[in-house]
Amino acid sequence: MSQPLVAILDDEPEIRNMLSDALGEAGFRTVSFGRATEFEAALRKTAPDVCLVDLGLPDRDGLTLVHRLALESGAAIIIISGRAQVQDRVTGLELGADDYIIKPFEPAEVVARVRARVRDARPAATGGASTAQFAGWTAHFDRYVLEDAEGRETSFSHAEGEVLRLFLEAPKRLINRTQMQEALGGAAGESFDRAMDVRISRLRTKLGEDPKNPKLIKTIYGAGYIFLGDVTWR
Known part of the structure; x- marks a missing residue:
């Protein structure tokens, strides 16, 4: 390599x-x-x-x-x-x-x-897989692209991909801010929290989520976030 x-x-x-x-x-x-x-x-x-x-x-x-x-x-x-x-x-x-x-x-x-x-800090979670399927979507982390059920593609940034991958590697489990900071790096504080809010908002938009009632990336107020979809890696 x-x-x-x-x-x-x-x-x-x-x-x-x-x-x-x-x-x-x-x-x-x-x-x-x-x-x-x-x-x-x-x-x-x-x-x-x-x-x-x-x-x-x-x-x-x-x-x-x-x-x-x-x-x-x-x-x-x-x-x-x-x-x-x-x-x-x-x-x-x-x-x-x-x-x-x-x-x-x-x-x-x-x-x-x-x-x-x-560094690849999470190889065990997905076995090195670069593609995840969930709720009619396919996330291609090697190309930074989201593909819907009709094959339409939407690109996402490296930063958005880090957050998405974190959710997809731990579906249906609560992820709090401290866990996000430890996994993604960067200094904890207001700037990190605001950056995460923006990235999650952008991911919801790209996934066609209703911002007032998202179905996949749910906010648990005062606790963190949880990804509710079933995920298959390949």
Whole structure:
């Protein structure tokens, strides 16, 4: 199996070099870009496992780029930014980022966060299966696509896929916020909770759920969530 590929987008050469060196020593392959246009062109030819994205870019709005990546890419997205306000972190996570690291940072922290995103922490639950069938739907985690009974496809982001997979691996069992945080990583708190709410809302929409009375992903107020469908992995 090839080493995971990490794409680094930051307009500061010192940061790109520091991250490339630290990740290379940890066993990752890296590609680095100083401008969003170069980064986006490269993504048409290669598919990184993780994207490290700075928000302060010279040629694009960083948050807009993060949102596009979340919708169109299967990569995990980690924002690295000097914007330290809680609202900045919340916005980044709501737009689809998987994690948010504030500058200045220790390279070892970034390596640890990247490892958390590329490791397969739950192989026993599904035997390495990448496709799940439930309630007339098929989730293709290798392609980040939901397919309905008529064969129509709807894409989902890496972040949405992590939440969906968590539910599908534990159907008809209550999953509380602490369990979600431990399974998906990221710092517990308001920003994590808001990000989970947004991702679950988007999944419900893609599954055609009534937001006032969802049938599959149920909210148990004060306790957590429960997925009520029968699931078959293959």
